Amino acid sequence: QNTELCSSQICDLCKVIRTSFDLQFQRGQTGSGPSGYGLYTSATSSKSDSYTTNKTPSPLKAMLMTKVVVGRGYKMTQDDTTRMGPPPGYHSVLREPDEAGSLGYDEVVVYDNDAIRPTYLIVY
Numbered sequence: 001q002n003t004e005l006c007s008s009q010i011c012d013l014c015k016v017i018r019t020s021f022d023l024q025f026q027r028g029q030t031g032s033g034p035s036g037y038g039l040y041t042s043a044t045s046s047k048s049d050s051y052t053t054n055k056t057p058s059p060l061k062a063m064l065m066t067k068v069v070v071g072r073g074y075k076m077t078q079d080d081t082t083r084m085g086p087p088p089g090y091h092s093v094l095r096e097p098d099e100a101g102s103l104g105y106d107e108v109v110v111y112d113n114d115a116i117r118p119t120y121l122i123v124y
Contacts, residue, residue: 064121066119070110
């Protein structure tokens, strides 16, 4: 098995493993997410899987488990693409599904690079 990181400039996974997450790389590449420009995580593996993409052909996929410092989280049950960050006094957005809301999965959105760190690489 090859355990080396690739040197491709388009491989976001290896970039994150090398330097951690960086919002400057997210802006302009994927557009604003459903809760604005932020770093999105989910405890639901199927939701996380929906964000994985292979930039080169491979039978394998990979995702990162992360440690996230939520701080004071602002709970949302509806999308808000105009959001550029959490409301004043909050550190993150907690996207929680409920029967009346538009969200299908849980997500935590942080808007600060220092609030998230990769901890494990899962290859499947």
